[in-house]
Amino acid sequence: MYWERDSETMPRDRLEELQLTRLRETIERASKAPFYEKAGLRDYSISSVSDITKLPFTTKQDLRDAYPYGMISVPLEEVVRLHSSSGTTGIPTVVYHSRGDIQRWTELVCRCLFMIGVRKHDVFQNMIGYGLFTGGLGLHYGAERLGCLTIPTGPGNTKRQLKFMKDFKATVIHVIPSYALHLADTLESMGIVPKDEFPNLRSAILGAEPHTEETREKIENFFGIQAFNSYGLSEMNGPGVAFECPEKNGMHIWEDAFLVEILDPDTLKPVGTGEHGELVITTLSREAMPILRYRTKDLTSIIEDPCPCGRSHRKIVRITGRSDDMMILKGVNIFPMQIEAVLNGMKHVGRNYQIILESRGHNDHMIVKVEVDSSLSIEDYKALESLRANIVRELRDEILISPEVVLCEPGGIPVAQGKAVRVLDNRSI
Ligand SMILES: [Zn+2]
Known part of the structure; x- marks a missing residue:
């Protein structure tokens, strides 16, 4: 052995x-x-x-x-x-x-x-x-x-x-x-x-x-x-x-x-x-x-x-x-893995996600794109809205800020050839 x-x-x-x-x-x-x-x-x-x-x-x-x-x-x-x-x-x-x-x-x-x-x-x-x-x-x-x-x-x-x-x-x-x-x-x-x-x-x-x-x-x-x-x-x-x-x-x-x-x-x-x-x-x-x-x-x-x-x-x-991956948002230290752990633990959440950071005025803004899995119809707006609200709540509990959550259909987030690009930091410095 x-x-x-x-x-x-x-x-x-x-x-x-x-x-x-x-x-x-x-x-x-x-x-x-x-x-x-x-x-x-x-x-x-x-x-x-x-x-x-x-x-x-x-x-x-x-x-x-x-x-x-x-x-x-x-x-x-x-x-x-x-x-x-x-x-x-x-x-x-x-x-x-x-x-x-x-x-x-x-x-x-x-x-x-x-x-x-x-x-x-x-x-x-x-x-x-x-x-x-x-x-x-x-x-x-x-x-x-x-x-x-x-x-x-x-x-x-x-x-x-x-x-x-x-x-x-x-x-x-x-x-x-x-x-x-x-x-x-x-x-x-x-x-x-x-x-x-x-x-x-x-x-x-x-x-x-x-x-x-x-x-x-x-x-x-x-x-x-x-x-x-x-x-x-x-x-x-x-x-x-x-x-x-x-x-x-x-x-x-x-x-x-x-x-x-x-x-x-x-x-x-x-x-x-x-x-x-x-x-x-x-x-x-x-x-x-x-x-x-x-x-x-x-x-x-x-x-x-x-x-x-x-x-x-x-x-x-x-x-x-x-x-290096640590994001500092509104004075809070956040790691992408914390977000992944929350999403992984949730029902109807698909396999891919992406975090986008932007500047809005003088504030940092976080958008989390999340694929839903195929068990949820993309036309079932009520279920989608409830899932979205759930994700926001769970993420807020973990990372202490409320991100904007955008749901995508399965395969909606492009897959990288090599390492996945989990975070896009588009903030102006
Ligand atoms: Zn061992």
Whole structure:
């Protein structure tokens, strides 16, 4: 049941020793990158992993400032691949990998897949974007290494996607949760029962997008499968950073490859045991581009309790949002996930929603577009009005302001090819 038994079940004291050794090596290696060279990294003395707090942070802005080659710590001829953020807003952030980095990344992904029962006889349909984005290639390499028949469909082209799932008898899919819900809508509108159409489908890996427990349940119930939460970010390779085991209660973060801190996003001091804060990660095994104390902006907490699955690497809870995603409206802090959780808990509410922020005079105004599901007739005005009023009330209880709620018919909100665009901030600053 373990891909790398010794590493995955290593006793905590040995794991911490290994972390210390690797942290020292990482600092040594990082100090060769022009960006860290400036920071004078060699001067730090590290006698335990908790000395990590002496080191400087690295932010997304630092990676942009170091563009294009300022973060590389090995000769360029040792670099075999780069991945990059989309760069739609200014300078992209670029991450480099040596051959060894790709191999280690692949092994980490194998641990994740093996952990949830993926084996070489599986047919793995990878519906996540290939190319500069890390999600597609990251899982692809792992699935191939395990020996799965790996189908690189990438996202979109729903008709072909469903045809391939059926014809090649996919057993495992890797999918963005909002796209899984779109597939569900499409199947429902075609009157297709998933268990009849895809009798071999067993598991879905949900990645690239924070989502609620309710969204997972919707996907599991609709397809009649198990769905597992996958966490990663391109700065830390991509997928394969943290992943749910069959317990489905938090994601094991591979602590021999990543040193984890949870900090208060305002003070940047460690939070108390089990408390929520910003995830800050240091790479422990990357050669081409080691990163120290990377501020992920993702909000989570650590589960300290040992996991019944026997893995000694600690778990982080489902990401509840990004400190970047926080909307401030009329002085109130609101996360899109709070709105998703409310909508998910309501009857007659469909699978897709969108939040639009506007300025009206000097005031902020929030519009929440919500798809209704097919159980409600779009002509039943009385029922629609009562649903609308209900949603406003429930949202007000959760986020303390009353948004304008607009109901749309199923499929009325456009579906993005990649990550869903949940918030459109059209406010004038
Ligand atoms: Zn576990």
